[in-house]
Amino acid sequence: MIDKKITEAFNKQLNAELYSSYLYLSMAACFESKNLSGFATWLKMQAEEERTHAMMFFEHINQRGGKVELTAIDQPPAEWNTALKAFEDVLAHEKKVTAMINDLMDMAKSNNDHASQTFLNWFVSEQVEEEDNADDILQKLSMVGDSANGLMMLDQALAKRGSEQ
Numbered sequence: 816m817i818d819k820k821i822t823e824a825f826n827k828q829l830n831a832e833l834y835s836s837y838l839y840l841s842m843a844a845c846f847e848s849k850n851l852s853g854f855a856t857w858l859k860m861q862a863e864e865e866r867t868h869a870m871m872f873f874e875h876i877n878q879r880g881g882k883v884e885l886t887a888i889d890q891p892p893a894e895w896n897t898a899l900k901a902f903e904d905v906l907a908h909e910k911k912v913t914a915m916i917n918d919l920m921d922m923a924k925s926n927n928d929h930a931s932q933t934f935l936n937w938f939v940s941e942q943v944e945e946e947d948n949a950d951d952i953l954q955k956l957s958m959v960g961d962s963a964n965g966l967m968m969l970d971q972a973l974a975k976r977g978s979e980q
Contacts, residue, residue, distance in 0.1 A: 817879035818926050824919055825872050825931075826884045831915060832869035836862045838891040838908060842901050845894055851966075853974030854898060857952075860976050861905075868938070875934050898966060899956045906949040913942040
């Protein structure tokens with residue numbers, strides 16, 4: 816049986832993961848409107864990945880005898896002036912999520928909740944990857960600067976996400 820405080824915290828994280836999905840979908844819409852379909856493709860796939868993360872919390876709560884409680888999802892911003900600004904926001908958001916996951920791990924440890932610790936270990940590793948991916952794109956955007964050609968090349972590269980397997 817999962818502890819009530821951990822259930823509440825996991826429900827909060829479930830909502831945060833859904834917000835992440837919503838945020839990245841909003842970014843995808845912004846990039847679509849600017850004819851940067853590669854950036855949009857990357858962000859739509861990221862949005863789906865975040866929804867999958869939310870569902871992992873959903874399943875964990877249910878499997879452990881807790882009750883899932885969905886709450887309203889905040890409206891994300893709708894516009895980013897540049898791709899660089901958008902990915903600065905992506906990296907900042909992923910760092911925020913990392914801190915939330917770390918707080919959950921600390922809570923699980925202090926409650927001797929080994930099942931939740933095992934579950935959260937995957938998210939700890941995943942956040943390393945999430946931050947690295949966002950930082951990689953951000954660094955490339957910094958190198959590109961104001962170059963339209965560079966932006967288009969990066970857009971084409973990002974369009975290949977998911978097809979490289």
